[in-house]
Amino acid sequence: MLRILFAEAKKIARNPRRLGEALRPRRWRQFFSILRFEGRAGNQWKTAAGSDALKKREYGSYEDYVRHQQSKFGCLDLRDYDRVYLELLRERLKEHGFARPGMSVLCLGARQGTEVKAFHDLGCFAIGIDLNPGPNNKFVLPGDFHDVQFPAECVDAVFTNSFDHSFDPQKLIREIQRLLKPGGVLIMEAIQGESEGNAPDYYASFWWKKIDDLAGLLTGSGFEIVHRKAFTQPWPGEQLAFQRKSVGGV
Secondary structure (H helix, E strand, O other), X not given: OHHHHHHHHHHHHHOHHHHHHOOOHHHHHHHHHHHHHHHHHOOXXXXXXXXXXXXXXXXXXHHHHHHHHHHHHOOOOOHHXXXXXXXXXXXXXXXHOOOOOOOEEEEEOOOOOHHHHXXXXXXXXEEEEEOXXXXXXXXXXXXXXXXXXXXXXXXXXXXEOOHHXXXXXXXXXXXXXXXXXXXXXXXXXXXXXXXXXXXOOOOOOEEEOOHHHHHHHHHOOOEEEEEEEEEOOOOOEEEEEEEEOOHHHO
């Protein structure tokens, strides 16, 4: 409990507006949900993908992982995020030319669909999937990004800012490779890692010391970086874009 309270205090110090939410029922639901989960499963992590720079949360089962991820949406107030991140992402995509009218985009771990809306604003055909998209969500379908319901080579681009919520990052990478058309692009927005001043949130299941380590996982799995740029809002991180290497380059 003390660890959770200390982590929340650090977040309030970075964002004093968060203090105003302390008495909201939603925030207390989140607090008790975290206590129940950690009381049952603990807060244990282990090395992932054969690298000391990458780690994954230990779950008793895949079903425990799914329940943990599904519980997040009901504890969040995403109204400000939906407005702010929509504008930020739309401008970043527009600036770097990753969203062209008519292109098809699949957004992974899309929650209420903010990123889907950003691609819509730029003329794309976009849809999202999430383990818990909430009720009456016309932008996001129920789905597991480790086992996507859509056929191979069906989209021009895959977008995610939820790689830190993967259970099996290498399986997720294989699914992204399967879904992308030849020449397709993976667009990722990733938060800075542990050695860059950030700790995994209560619902994260995969984490890195530096964004370089996450990028290395992708480049070691058949992708090459075609774009990389840092940003500071709504959290400090980087936008990265990857394409699959040609057969001769794998």
